[in-house]
Amino acid sequence: MSEYLNDSSVADAGSVGAFVDRIKRGDITVGIVGMGYVGLPLALAMTRHFRHVRGFDIDQSKVEALNTGDSYIRQIPATLIGDAVKAGRLSATADFAELRDVDAIILCVPTPLSPQREPDLTYIVKTTNSVRQHLRRGHVVVLESTTYPGTTAEVVRPILEETGLKCGTDFFLAYSPEREDPGNVKFKTETVPKVVGADDPASQALACALYEGVVVKVVPVSTMHTAEATKLTENIFRAVNIALVNELKMVFDRMGIDVWEVIEAAKTKPFGFMPFYPGPGLGGHCIPIDPFYLTWKAREYEISTKFIELAGEINTAMPRYVIARTAETLDERFGKALSRSKVLVVGLAYKKNVDDVRESPAFKVLEFLERRGTQVDYYDPFVPVIPDMREHPDMAGRRSITWSPDELARFDAAIIVTDHDNVDYQALVQHCPLVVDTRNATRGVTGGEDRIVRA
Template identity: 55%
Template sequence: MSHDLAAKIADRSARVGVIGLGYVGLPLIHAFTSASFRCIGYDVDQTKVEQLSAGRSYIKHISSETVGEWIKKKQLDPTADMTRLNEADVLLICVPTPLNEARDPDLRYVEGTAHAIAKTLRAGQLVVLESTTYPTTTRDVLLPILEESGLTTGEDFFLAYSPEREDPGNPQFSAKNIPKVVGGIDEQSGELAAALYRHAIVEVVPVSSPEAAEACKILENTYRAVNIALVNELKVLFDRMGLDVWEVIDAAKTKPFGFQAFYPGPGLGGHCIPIDPFYLTWLARKQGLSTRFIELAGEVNRTMPEYVVLRLAEFLNDEAKPIRGSKICLLGMAYKKDVDDPRESPSFELLELLRERGADLTYNDPHIPTLPRMRHYDVPEMHSQELTPEFLADQDCVLIATDHSAYDYDHIVRHASLVLDTRNATKSVSNGREKIRKA
């Protein structure tokens, strides 16, 4: 079986099935179609399937023109029919792995996908989990479900883990030019997965096991979360001392060795960094250990939206205004600049905290015209407001939560009464600096 699949991968006749057509799945399809593979895209969201079938993209960095070409050339066949999972030679799982209310791993999407695959799994298929998760998920969760099919891994079908590495909004890096770590459940599985990715990805980094690949992804994002927590904590201290943390970081990063710059913000966003460290702390608890350093970093980062609201209250208080009844405009609902991705964005936490305090809220985000439904927040129906001089002048405070490049910060500061800047976005603004506060 492995020889047949290896031959299909070698001549690119293998059909690549991608399960989950979101911010990970679509860029992966782009990488494989660019390498002359035909793809089947699976998603339970019929709306996504219909949009793709019509040649329309719903992700900013994948254009509708590109999707239209996939459909026209029959490089992509989108479907919501999971009984068709056996039509693909390779199945790449790109479904969400959120946290539950107790901040423990929620693998229901991975497990549900595994059960769907098991119903149609046939000999000769390769299954690769790409969703970020904790070490042992592939072996202890995915493998037993797939073997309910009666097939045996390493003989009838093949299984590997290869963590997604996406950086939305970064034009320098896309799915095809970010090295791909691959760990197979056995030697044949690892070799087949590595051979597949080598056709579409600039570099493949094989590791000894799925657990090593799973731990690699967790390490990458925990490293970032801990260092961001450090600068967030220093931001609070330096604010108290009257120091500008941004100036301090800019000075520190002139050192050509031993220092990497991380930047503070209103909280952590995106699917990975706010979530992955908690997968690790959960796993440590199962092993009877505590990860105090990581847990403390999580605690610091989770308090940042509250700190921003506190700074806003102080700022308004200087103008003899309370938060309740004040007109506050949030600038930026995406979790990072220049993307349309709202997942885990701290802006939604700010929105909820300010609503609880009675603020009269509006928002602007050039990439998110209407607020989407969110898993953990009761999001009101709101639409992005145009930043006219009249609108800005009518606000008691403009709160910069995401520093999109599209914003004209000189224009914003010129017409706004007060500006609370959580991203150092106004650093180049020279006129009206008396209106600006950092948070």
């Protein structure tokens, strides 16, 4: 890239324009740090436009899998990876010194919460420090990780400027929130518009050009703060509306009203209503976490986010509600306590038809049941073995039961947490005395309706 910038410390319009043209031609190498559920789909999308994409990850097993054309994410076919590797457009490495050889660096690393429900920027800070060690003049750096407004300008930029290079003149910095939705067959990386925000014209021009040849539409916004706030707004909107229908579910249940039927009827209104659906709690890496990022940052401005925090409290309480409904029904129907019961949790993934277990409410359900002395097993066709996880290390290695009539009949109750399409719910209701359905997965079941409790 340096050949497209002049020798002064300022990137003038001509040098930036030349590099924008080069990006538009696809004549650059892009480095993506973090080859997970966000980074890998983005890398594959970018291989269709740029001459080479290099994936960076500290997990050597992922690096080896990618370089041999294998996939470790169920919804991404190995053939897509293999074809890109064979064509010389995709490679992976754990050697961050190779960042010097790329022209643009995109950071797609986790942003979890601490045990105190505060933002944990450990991965962003560590990754930015790795980039700093190999930053050179002309690099374009984009953060995609979901975070609070100010992270890119107040955390990432100062670390990179420790090199003596200046943002907007020597290197270029932007924020563009990821919008991946694992398992959604209607949308993929290329078909979702990309929001891009930067704090100087050169960074904005280069970052927008980086995505323009890859996605259907680029939506530039005025600052990095604005782009960061956009991502939080999208997911807080969902979290608040899910909390609303979860609360309605609890109220309507006491009234003997089926909330699912209510929602189906309400969504026939062609204006003024958007359907959201209740569940056993929130999962995934965005919706359960993003509201807490904003509420934490809002305290700096002495603002209380009561509405958002209330929604968080409702959604966080849902696993306990599910357990309470299960315990209540077992007692009423069979005179049996949870401590003397065997319960099957159906579905561990945080959403249907994926193998992603991040922040899944199923693990809270498992934990609460075991604390009550319940004998618990799980079934998930996409998660045959529980992987290593930061929050539930003691559960790693546990295996799914084998689905069979005899196995299902062993349990006093089954709790449907994740409504995978390839589960035989008819058989579940037929062979299990009680089915607690948190997802309306049994709506098509005929016979045995008296065994089904929606919670």
